[in-house]
Amino acid sequence: MAQRTGETEFTLDPSAELAGETAASEIRGRSPWYLAWRRLRRNYVAFFSLFIFVAVVLACALAPVYAHHVAHSGPNSNHILEVVKVNGHPQSVVSVGGVIKGKLVASLPIGPTWFGGGGKFVLGADGSNGRDEAVRLLYGGRNSLLVGIGSSAICVFFAVVLALLAGYFRGWIDFVITRFFDLFYAFPVVLLGIALGSALAINGFHHFGISVQSGSLWIPTLVISYVLVPYVGRPLRGQVLSLREKEFVEAAIAQGASPLRVMFSELLPNLASSVLVFFTLIIANNIVLEAALSFLGAGVQPPNPSWGTLISSGRDFIVTRPWLSLAPGLAIVLTVLSLNVFGDGLRDALDPRAKVKVQH
């Protein structure tokens, strides 16, 4: 309970702040962020998850290094006719198929060589193109993370702006924005993503002087950020509405602060902790959504790899070469789980009473 009272001194409740001043000598220099950091520091599980996530990000960022110096291949380079030495024995990258485990296969890519191939084809080759699966896994991770993080940033940005507008001005602006949110609740997220993704995948987006080609990563990024705006915007709007009633906002308005100033220097700082938590959890959510859309063919377009497209193309070899679809799936689970655990920890640290959660 002692911790609880310690916290209320740092809500932007003026009376609590006044009360806090009497004990200023004890609590000097401890901002809410410092207190949150202190709580987070004790949460080893959350820290370990952050470490895993950073490791995944680093590994994917270093994909070109791995491709160049270890695997001697690129994400889209074919090795169909090549032969690799595995533990001293030459093996062709793609061999002629046949009936394997009761199924007719046209061609069979090399299986995982693990440490026997001198860094080549560590996870085997993908399908009949003979591309290095490990290289594609890293490059695919790069795309998945780019789409996941990029779409979350865009989504959270628009959600915050809409929430601030709706919550500050109220009235008809709020009415229009909430109806817009409500309308998109009628579509399940994946279905809306499929509709937009497949409509735009064919010949891209060419409007308002913006031209996006059909194979671009911007399409899944924008589609995913767009479909999730209501899910972040609606709870944030609720928070803005309640903050709007607080005395410090009234004081700012009485001082003659402009609406923009109230929104961005009075309201926004108080939303920051929720926004941060939402951002973390939405990244996790978006990586799964991107994988689902790409798996169905409405997300990242081939030959660009992504974890979703890798699982989809590995499907044909699920019986003979299970690692082609196991590895990208494990990568998704690892990344998303670490983000979710870290996001939960962050939420508990920033505001133990908050009920910020991503749900659809």
Add this chain to the structure above:
Amino acid sequence: MLAFLVRRTIGALLVCAAVTFIVFLIFIVVPGGGPHGTAERIAGKNATTQNVINIEHEWGFDRPFYIQYWRLMNKMFNGTLVSYTSQQNVLSQIVDGIPATFSLTIGAGLIWLFFGIVVGVISALTAGRLSDRIITVLALIGISMPVFWLGLVARYYLAEGGLMTFFPDGEYVPLTQNPASWFAHLILPWLVLAVLFIGFYGRVLRGNILDTVNEDFVRTAKAKGLTPRRILLKHVLRTSLIPIVTLFGLDFASVLGGGAILTETVFDLHGVGEYAAQSIGNFDLPPIMGVTMYGAFFIVGFSVLVDLFYAYLDPRIRPT
């Protein structure tokens, strides 16, 4: 109650009208590309130039936008929307897929609701550190694991053609044709689709129960000398389940338009979702239009039903 029903229905009809505009925007307006480009997109990959010109004329892409909208709605509501890649009627394909889709989603929904409630009650009764942790971990894994990947792995390891054969491999057998085989073919997809929700529901219900046991009416029930079992089942659980009903309504709708599409694709159940997924693979837009619009209509209608049921369960929140 009647006023609520009428108001809710009118609201739903307005939403449906807006849905039609959004579908028009998504598929016709937003991708752009001029009349010919739009027609090319609708025509699909293997269309000849003549086909494209015909479509351009038939859909009115060379006319103002309200005519384009009108023609699209005509096709949607008369059920004359046709896929130009497969030459099949979209509505009849969707209708053919409905039994498989609903067999999958309703079965999975019942499983996750049942086990979610069991897990939630057990963990609330044994509220302590261990059950807490297990449920939290289950719920976290549930939201972190892509359902299509879990499906692939389950199919590979547990179904025919894989490592161990416990279940028949994919495909849908109509209930009317062979109930036993219908059931056997659906067990694995049901479990895959349901398992990811169980932890989450358990966690929510656990929280609700722990909040409810401190309410006054529970104390009254105890003071009356009711047995703990009766208090739990008649007083605590009934109140705690109300939020679960809303949650279930929302999740069921989102599974219909998401998880089911992926699960059907993985297990080759010939439902609406697999139809949509195949159409995406062929860049065949009319079926995707149809599935999006009819799907959204269904979900809007379904959410009205959920609201009515909710109002019936809990008179306090019944709007007047």
